[in-house]
Amino acid sequence: MDFFSAMHSGLVSAGWPLWLANLVPPLVKALILLLFILLNCTFLIWMERKVAGHMQRRMGPMRLGPHGIIQTIADVVKLIAKEDVIPAGVDRWVFVLAPIVAFAPAFAVFMVIPFGPNLIAQDLNIALIFIAALTSFVVISFLMAGWSSNNKWSLLGAMRASAQLISYEVPLVISVASVALLAGSLSLQDIVRAQSQSFWYILVQPIGFLVFLTASLAELNRSPFDMSEAEQELVAGYNTEYSGMRWAIFYLTEYANLITFAAMASTLFFGGWSGPGLPPFVWFMIKVYFFIFLVMWIRWTLPRVRIDQLMDIGWKGLLPLSLVNLAFTGIYVLLR
Amino acid sequence: MGRFLAEIYKALKSAALGLKVTVKNLFSPAITLQYPDERLDLPVGFRGIPVLLSDAEGNLKCTSCELCARACPVQCIEIQSHREEGRKLKVLDVYNLDATWCMYCGLCVEACPFDALAMSDQFELADYDLTNLVFDRDRLAEIGRRQVTETINFGIKTGGAATR
Numbered sequence: 190m191d192f193f194s195a196m197h198s199g200l201v202s203a204g205w206p207l208w209l210a211n212l213v214p215p216l217v218k219a220l221i222l223l224l225f226i227l228l229n230c231t232f233l234i235w236m237e238r239k240v241a242g243h244m245q246r247r248m249g250p251m252r253l254g255p256h257g258i259i260q261t262i263a264d265v266v267k268l269i270a271k272e273d274v275i276p277a278g279v280d281r282w283v284f285v286l287a288p289i290v291a292f293a294p295a296f297a298v299f300m301v302i303p304f305g306p307n308l309i310a311q312d313l314n315i316a317l318i319f320i321a322a323l324t325s326f327v328v329i330s331f332l333m334a335g336w337s338s339n340n341k342w343s344l345l346g347a348m349r350a351s352a353q354l355i356s357y358e359v360p361l362v363i364s365v366a367s368v369a370l371l372a373g374s375l376s377l378q379d380i381v382r383a384q385s386q387s388f389w390y391i392l393v394q395p396i397g398f399l400v401f402l403t404a405s406l407a408e409l410n411r412s413p414f415d416m417s418e419a420e421q422e423l424v425a426g427y428n429t430e431y432s433g434m435r436w437a438i439f440y441l442t443e444y445a446n447l448i449t450f451a452a453m454a455s456t457l458f459f460g461g462w463s464g465p466g467l468p469p470f471v472w473f474m475i476k477v478y479f480f481i482f483l484v485m486w487i488r489w490t491l492p493r494v495r496i497d498q499l500m501d502i503g504w505k506g507l508l509p510l511s512l513v514n515l516a517f518t519g520i521y522v523l524l525r
Numbered sequence: 526m527g528r529f530l531a532e533i534y535k536a537l538k539s540a541a542l543g544l545k546v547t548v549k550n551l552f553s554p555a556i557t558l559q560y561p562d563e564r565l566d567l568p569v570g571f572r573g574i575p576v577l578l579s580d581a582e583g584n585l586k587c588t589s590c591e592l593c594a595r596a597c598p599v600q601c602i603e604i605q606s607h608r609e610e611g612r613k614l615k616v617l618d619v620y621n622l623d624a625t626w627c628m629y630c631g632l633c634v635e636a637c638p639f640d641a642l643a644m645s646d647q648f649e650l651a652d653y654d655l656t657n658l659v660f661d662r663d664r665l666a667e668i669g670r671r672q673v674t675e676t677i678n679f680g681i682k683t684g685g686a687a688t689r
Contacts, residue, residue, distance in 0.1 A: 244547045248557045399537075490547040491540060506533070 191307075193218065218310045222299045230444040233481060234261045240485045271433035276338075279430065283337035288431070288438035291330035294323040295445040302452045303378045305462045305469040317375045320453065321362050324408065324446070328354045331427050334439070338430040346426025349416045353407055353499060357414075360507035361404035364397045367511075367518040368457045377456050385463030393521070398458045400511045402483075405450045407503065410443070411484060413491040416499055451480035572629045572644040575622060576669035577662065585666055586641035589615040596636035601626035620662040624650055645669065 193214040200210035235250065235258060242249025250257025275281060301316035303309045313319055328351045335347020368390055369375050372383040384390055391398050407414040418426035428439045455461055455476030462469035494502065558565055575593075577585050589606035605619035634642050647668055652658055660668075 240551070243555060244551045246550055246553060246556050248555045248559075251559060486544060486547060486551075487540075490543045506529075509529075510533075 215310075218300075222310060223296065226296065226299065226441075226445050226448065229448055230441050231261045231265070233444045233447065234264070234440075236481075237485055240482070241489050244486075244489045265437065268433055268437045273434070274432050276430050278339045280337035280339065283333050284430075285435070287330050287334035287337060288435045288442070290333060291327060291442045292438050292445070294326035295442045295449065298323050298449050299445075301377055302449070303381055303456060303461055304473055308462075308470060309378060312376055312378045314374070314376045314379075316377045317365055317369055320449075321358070321365070324449070325354070325358055327408075327442075327446070330442075334431070335427040338427070340430050342424045342429045343427050346418060346423045346429070349423075349496060350410060350427060353410075353414065353416055353503075356500060356503040357404040357407035357507070360400050360503065360511040361408060363508075363511040363515055364394075364400040364404065365453075365457060367394060367397045367515045370515070370518050370522050373522075377461070381456055381461035381463055384460045389458065389460045391458040394458060394514070394518070396510055396514045397518070398454075400507050400514065401454065401457070403502070404507055405454070406484065406487065407499070409446055409450055409484070411447075412488040413494050414499060415488075415493060416496055447481060447484060448477065450484070451477040454480045567646050571646060571648075572631050573647040574624055574627065574629070574645055574650060574660065574668070575631075575633055575642055575665075576645040576647070577620065577665040578641055578643055578669045579666060583670075585617060585662075586639050587617050587620065588639055588641070589617045590638070592636045592638065593633035593642055596632045598630060598632060599626045599628055602633060617662060620665060622660045622665060624658040624660055625655060643669070647671075 196217070197210055197214050200213055201207060205213075238260070239249040239256070241247075250260035253260045253263055275284060298320050300310045301313050301319055303312070331347045331350040331354070335343040335345075335350070338344070368380065371390055371393065372380040374380060374383070406412075410416075410418065418428070423429070428436055431439060452473075455473065459476050461476070462473040464472035464475075467475075577587055580586050589604060591604050594600070594602040594604050601623040603619060603621040603623075604617070606615040606617050609616055629644070631644050634644050645668055650658065
């Protein structure tokens with residue numbers, strides 16, 4: 190990006206040491222992304238409650254601000270003001286680190302997401318592998334939280350979550366691989382450009398998209414696959430013992446992952462920032478919010494599946510589907 | 526293979542049906558009432574606390590006949606009155622209704638021969654102090670004047686026809 194290289198050379202010519210000048214642009218980018226995540230998560234939590242409410246013919250939050258728009262801010266203030274509880278008997282360090290381990294990779298993924306033709310923190314040529322690797326980190330944080338809590342619900346929730354995440358990682362990555370085959374690149378920016386020059390990949394990858402959507406719902410721990418925090422069985426799963434800001438970070442991570450998923454879905458299958466008329470960033474946000482709405486819509490419609498059904502769907506349903514899809518995509522690419 | 530595809534089709538179809546239901550409800554108006562700001566239209570025959578009604582001049586219609594106190598199964602009504610020289614009607618001195626005892630049966634209203642008592646539309650009686658829940662003559666009369674719902678055939682006397 191021109192702005193950041195100009196900033197860098199400006200700092201160097203102003204006499205800053207090179208290592209410090211090298212440090213500034215990435216930090217500014219990280220801050221912008223963090224701000225983006227925080228703003229959107231604040232809005233998304235409100236949106237989720239509104240969508241949930243209206244789907245049940247309720248209203249959702251109404252009291253704070255017009256239609257309760259600042260409800261989330263009030264909630265955050267409440268969470269910050271809460272006592273920092275570390276229950277007796279927990280594995281202290283692991284317990285404290287788990288939310289951070291959860292949030293850091295969710296945040297780092299935003300580095301490679303293309304918000305526009307030039308609006309990307311770092312256009313990695315292995316972006317898809319990078320995302321797949323980082324999103325798998327969630328398993329570790331869930332296990333850390335579940336194990337360190339020294340609580341049967343937490344441990345059960347974490348065990349379920351890790352079983353689920355590891356199973357669904359496989360079809361997810363395979364369905365993403367077929368998109369990479371089509372575009373001939375692992376860089377998200379290249380995938381978007383390839384789509385804007387030809388067509389949206391949803392047209393040739395409907396099965397791939399279906400697998401991607403289902404596996405993502407499981408990866409996001411969202412209903413109908415919210416086994417890890419199945420309230421009726423497990424209280425709150427791995428974050429049963431968490432409260433206050435630590436819990437809020439888990440919550441934030443969940444919504445950051447939701448944004449990541451929506452960005453991935455629109456980038457891989459729906460042309461990312463490309464689109465007629467409107468500026469690229471606006472197109473991108475429209476698509477992202479459409480997918481976020483879709484996920485919320487599914488969450489408040491479908492009931493939770495059982496744990497054995499979950500494994501069935503993952504291994505006996507999605508995996509063969511995605512493999513067949515990959516094979517056909519390969520043949521298509523060869524014959525093209 | 527055929528069964529596998531049929532199951533996928535079934536899953537997609539039922540999911541789509543469910544999604545249709547929720548999106549239909551999403552765009553239907555909410556049925557929530559924002560309670561302190563908006564209030565439910567009380568149904569005919571609603572029985573709030575019994576109140577004393579006044580006539581057009583603002584005088585209580587009560588004649589201190591004590592039929593309501595006698596009719597009350599929990600004896601929560603206390604009436605004291607005296608006669609004055611040259612006046613045919615008794616003068617009502619005390620009319621205490623203990624809302625902590627009252628069970629809102631409406632028998633007092635039914636017993637009243639002068640339509641001087643009515644089941645009101647007041648139901649927000651919560652208080653931190655129990656003694657405030659003993660409603661005296663003046664408070665009952667005041668609530669009776671605030672009465673917005675038509676009370677002429679209010680309470681259990683209602684024949685079922687809408688009063689509004």
